[in-house]
Amino acid sequence: MRAFTVHTGLAMPLDRANVDTDFIIPKQFLKSIKRSGFGINLFDEHRYLDKGEPDADNSKRPINHDFVLNQPRYKGASVLLARDNFGCGSSREHAPWALDDYGFRVLIAPSFADIFFNNCFKNGILPIVLDKQTVDQLFKEVEANEGYQLTVDLPAQTITKPDGSTISFEVDAFRKHCLLNGLDDIGLTLEDADAISAFESQWREKSPWYFGTPAKS
């Protein structure tokens, strides 16, 4: 996994609550068996005016110029400012893959849906929860100031605004450690292989009915 330490980038506001993972990446793009290439279809139903298809030439599709992602001032944005319950719905990891592939590295919202939140950390994306008032204030400042950039410092757990003031944020210690070092958590878990095997043998002894499957018919 790509490590995350300090990131400075242009902020883009997505002023909408309960953005679900269907909104982030519609189902037709989930047919891919790869983990890359989803960025061009991020927010597809809002970014374009027609219906997207996996094999379409996206450069020829009609653009929805009203959608925030298409506004020239937000071109190259890498910090997404969002509202409550961002990432709700389906567990599709294609949602963080699409955000990442587009170039978003940091997400800031008052709350995230559990599965999505977890999926972000597996892909080198940092989702940050801030209180509602702070997020409201950031929305105001981003909208009022073109070229509004934020610097997110994971080791220090701070966000620095263009005026130099900082906001601190919380992050789970284990997730922080994995992000900072770009750790593959399968490798980490396998360091405990002996503990897993020991657990498994006593569990099999105690509850043999959870082991084995019927012969294939």
Place this chain on the structure above:
Amino acid sequence: MAGKTLYDKLWDSHLVKQRDDGTALIYIDRQLIHEVTSPQAFEGLRLAGRKPWRADANLATPDHNIPTTKAERSRGLEGIIDPVSRIQVKTLDANCLEFGITELDMNDIRQGIVHVVGPEQGATLPGMTIVCGDSHTSTHGALGALAHGIGTSEVEHVMATQCLIQRKMKNMLIRVDGQLNPGVTAKDIVLAIIGEIGTAGGTGYTIEFGGEAIQSLSMEGRMTVCNMAIEAGARAGLIAVDETTVNYIKGRPFAPQGEMFDRAADYWRTLVSDADAHFDRVVVLDAADIIPQVTWGTSPEMVAPVTGEVPDPDLETDSSRASNIRQALKYMGLKPRTPIRDIKLEYVFIGSCTNSRIEDLRAAAAVVKGRKVASNIELAMVVPGSGLVKQQAEAEGLDKIFIEAGLEWREPGCSMCLAMNADQLPAGKHCASTSNRNFEGRQGFGGRTHLVSPAMAAAAAIHGHFVDVRDILLEH
């Protein structure tokens, strides 16, 4: 010391290692696999040269991309017209073969929606931990199993290590007291709960559903309730084990048999929250107050009783809530204060992991029997949850009842719930759907979904608009 909740018991019995940083390794008994969220996980194993930790803990079946017409299905894999979908289904077959995982493939009579198949096969058992790369894995909590939806990285993690890295969630109890009125179903209970606590109400919690109305539900009804725990924000829903649970499991192919079953059942009966267990939050509903529910907006929390009306954003004092309502009404093409019963429909979809089991189909058939679908309904379809559900329904003659009434009788799969296959709701059309999500574009680009129970969807098909199914049942 306070007693333990059911969630506490399931967590404690699967705790491999508690780490100092608050995370824990939790042992996973069963992983269910489908074609959409697994290819990248198998690819990850291959690239790292890893093997599944325990292949027999996994069970796979394709469901999301599977066509539902007889013409397509009779041609097997080659009948999948979309080449991208076909590759995904073939990739699942190849991966299961390569990694030694049991798969109920698309031509197997036992194939179906993964959350219908698991319990039906007895692959879901009380006391298990279960994961699947699908948010509706919460369904399996109905059997007293701790079941989470996970992302693809975690699918790979569980394949490789048989564990999930987790932080313990908080405990919530949702108690539904008393008895439901006739015509009110498990679906109405869960929609009413989501209307009450909101789609983020359960975030960070495992929700246990309890109370007389929940205990009175059949296993299938309980699955409907737990299925939509995720729509209330909770990754896992739970219902205590009782004789309904134990009887449901008996004799299923993957379940223990004979003396082993009796031993297992003795243990399963302990899987209830202790009387003095502590819940961080308790929500109480009265079953008698629940009226058949219909969603009017683009989030499952945007729900009203069928006797109610679409809200007026101008009457909403919270400005962000008012703007959400406006956005939803614009997408849905609805005017404020429209009576729910006046919402006209063009499509009806009866199916999905929420409501495609035999009792759902019986409830829908009972309503349409001897009647005809209204002329403004362009397509009404019934998609059974598995090949075995389909077989059972046909043995009972339900297929004929649907076909005579003018509904299409399809082959099993996820179908129009998420519209990854050819079954899509066209733009601007209103659909009465027994599925679980009414998000923008969920059932098809521009499609307008209204979530309801199977009986309500069937009644809507006959009338061409929403009606209170309780009135119809009175006529019968």
